[in-house]
């Protein structure tokens with residue numbers, strides 16, 4: 001199974017990529033001590049960087065900025081809840097990032113990053129998002145209710161994640 005090893009390239013608007021600063025991405029989540037009590041329930045933008053470390057930024061942040069402009073192993077939104085003294089657990093986590101459009105297979109990188117940080121987690125995304133690119137018109141989109149038809153041109157969307165269609169982007 002190689003899907004978990006996908007590196008997701010940024011596929012969003014160039015003007016947002018221009019805001020990213022290499023080496024100045026979101027703050028690393030390396031252990032429970034990196035979360036503050038006041039942040040319980042707060043929704044963060046996250047990426048999993050190429051070293052497998054989860055990086056957090058305030059919710060309205062662009063994923064590409066959180067990633068310092070780099071490709072990622074995963075991206076989405078996440079929130080945490082206290083789980084006993086000094087411990088944290090994931091409250092909700094998903095892969096909603098229109099900048100990277102990560103496959104559901106990015107979960108393994110997300111899970112590994114959380115395990116390394118000692119954060120308790122669910123067995124999968126609680127808020128999964130299915131991204132596809134239309135082979136007809138090329139538009140990236142979110143598939144809703146397992147309806148694999150392009151919302152722009154009615155072409156059929158493939159059953160498998162097809163980020164490869166973004167080519168050189």
Ligand SMILES: [Zn+2]
Pocket residue numbers: 134135136137138139150151152153154155
């Ligand atoms: Zn289409």
